Amino acid sequence: MLPAMLRRILPLLLLVVLAPAQAGSMTARIAQVTTPVATLRGVTVELQWPAGADSGQLTLSARQVTAADLGYRFDNLSWRCPLQRSPADSGWRCAGELRSPGNPPMVLTVDLATATTDATLSRGDAVLALSRNSASPDLTRLDLTRVPLAWSQALLDTAWPAARLNGGTLSGRLSIETATQRPLRVTGRLSVSGLALDTQDGSTAAEGVGAQFDLDYRSSKGLALLTLDGDLRGGEILAGSAYVALPPTPVALSLAAQRQGSSGWKIPQFSWDDGDALRVEGALGFGADASLREADLQLDAHDLAPVRARYLSGWLGLFGLGELQLNGAMQAHLVLDEGAVAHADAELHDVSVIDAQQRFRLEGLSGKPSFSASTAQSSSMSWRRGALQGLEFGGASFPLRSEGGNLGLVQAVSIPMLGGQLRFDGLNLRPPAEGRGMEFDLSLTVEQVDIGQVSAALAWPAFRGRLDGRIPMVRYANDRLDFEGTLTAQMFDGTVMVSGLAMERPFGTAPTLSADIVLDDLSLQSLTEVLGFGQITGALDGSIRQLRMVDWSPQSFDAEFHTDPAWQGRQRISQRAVQDISNVGGGQGGLGESLQAQALQLFEDFGYRKIGISCRLAEEVCDMDGLSSAGNSFSIVQGSGLPHLSVVGFNRRVDWPTLVERLVDITKGDSVPVIE
Secondary structure, X not given: OHHHHHHHHHHHHHXXXXXXXXXXXXXXXXXXXXXXXXXXXXXEEEEEEOOOOXXXXXXXEEEEEEEOOOOEEEEEEEEEEEEEEOOOOOOEEEEEXXXXXXXXXXXXXXXXXOOEEEEEEEEOOEEEEEEEEOOEEEEEEEEEEEEEHHHHHHHHHHHOOOEEEEEEEEEEEEEXXXXXXXXXXXXXXXXEEEXXXXXXXXXXXXXXXXXXXXXXXXXXXXXXXXXXXXXEEOOEEEEOOEEEEOOOOOEEEEEEEEEEOOOOOEEEEEEEEEOOOEEEEEEEEEOOOOOEEEEXXXXXXXXXXXXXXXXXXXXXXXXXXXXXXXXEEEEEEEEEEOOEEEEEEEEEEXXXXXXXXXXXXXXXXXXXXXXXOOOOEEEEEEEOEEEEOOEEEOOEEEEEEEEXXXXXXXXXXXXXXXXXXXEEEEEEEEOOEOOEOOEEEEEEEEEEEEHHHHHHHOOOOOOOEEEEEEEEEEEEEOOEEEEEEEEEEEEOOEEEEEEEEEEEOOOXXXXXXXXXXXXXXXXXXXXXXXXXXXXXXXXXXXXXEEEEEEOOEEEXXXXXXXXXXXXXXXXXXXXXXXXHHHXXXXXXXXXXXXXXXXXXXXXXXXXXXXXXXXXXXXXXEEEEEEXXXXXXXXXXXXXXXXXXXXXXXXXXXXXXXXXXXXXXXXXXXXXXXOOO
């Protein structure tokens, strides 16, 4: 724009100043200068030429310079340079600093020959060179060498106002056509190195991205058209929850886009080719805020192994599955309408999904599951085998039906598991839509699951029994699982019932679990034999109320256990069990110090009337209690008959980690009796 204006004004100034071959000066003030690229307002051009000198001083200033199509505006722009004949004596040359408040100074060099205009704008090793020829006055060529991408911020603002360029360089050649009656057109090939950008809200960012592409950009009367054809190589891209880690090998990218006024970009043609990892073709539509509003995409992944690291880690990270392992192949079709999923289907080919922390595993996923937000569609999916928290289960096939935004089971499905089965009586899934996240509900029945196999798989003590129960409804919404109903386990000749079960962040980091547990008529003899807790005969009742666990570690609960007064059999407690209970309660036998020591040596077990102990956990401190209490002591075992044995605890506040350590030592047989 400055070179074009100089070509018009400079000859007049030189004619006035130099014609008499005397010293002189000339000033031109122009209200407005309009070129096909930019408009200059409040322009002043001053030329001073000392007598007998071979050069003069040129000063150009403009109150405002705007290039609407390119998004640029400069206020109080000034350029001062020594004007002299070019070495070939066929034109003029002027080189000096170009300044505008708030912007770093740059060096502008202009060469005005008879038929050509050449200009370079440089700062350090970054050079932008412009060339024009009078034979084609509407064509300007730009050569860019390591030009900072930040110089293109204004141009980016026209297409994406929320984005800010933070790093990277641009090299290549562009042709700019500015015919008066034709659209502005920019074409050429560019190479990008180290692209870094982000948006004000942090939802979109890029770092270290390399690219090379051919572009064709046209703009006229509010309509902008853009085509890109090239490849990306290396770097990272974040868009909402989507995180893309580009491989060092080229990823081919091609698109054709259009934008009318301030509306969002529409991309009717889009393709992405990352070899066997992922190929995508289709169309995209964005809102004025750059949010994805429409899509119709075909996806093809011949090898899912690299897909997680390159494309899925962002979404999976929301559920604590950032290191998930994928294998197999998949083709999919995705349709978005107004930002919500309107249709989605996938064809799975022997897909394996394995959690890196071994929390779950699914192998041999196959089928063609389909989702529709409107018309009904039937589909199916199956797997060969799997595991959950180390608990193995067998294969299953799921007949599915989708309609009105739900994907659900057509009929109940049973899955073999640990000598019994899990039966899904119902399942409905609703993908994210209208600002809400994914939701689902299901009903589940557990039948004849062998607790012994569960214990072996989880490395628990050798519990025996079976697990049965029905959960009429499990709901997942807002990153929370809520269970209705009661899960019942028949074990140790008694019953364990779990109710009020709920989980927060079940698929994320530090999941939280809450529940209430009731124990009824558990055989103490069987229980203590399994736990290695000495030996006690009788029946145990109790409860663990308001249990709260974070990342599977107890944080608070109110627990109470006591022997069943309705028990009709013998109630005996072994010497080992007395010591173990004493160690847990921080107490001692109640016969007196010397008599207790003698009694423990003479008798293998003792009669008791009742046993009771409780713990209320909060802030890693367990407030202990028993059958009765007085001061800081509490009764745990009330003896019966001779010798009359009682166990009393003398420490009502116990550090929870210390208590857990004592219990672990007892179950391992490592507790050491201390007789005072």
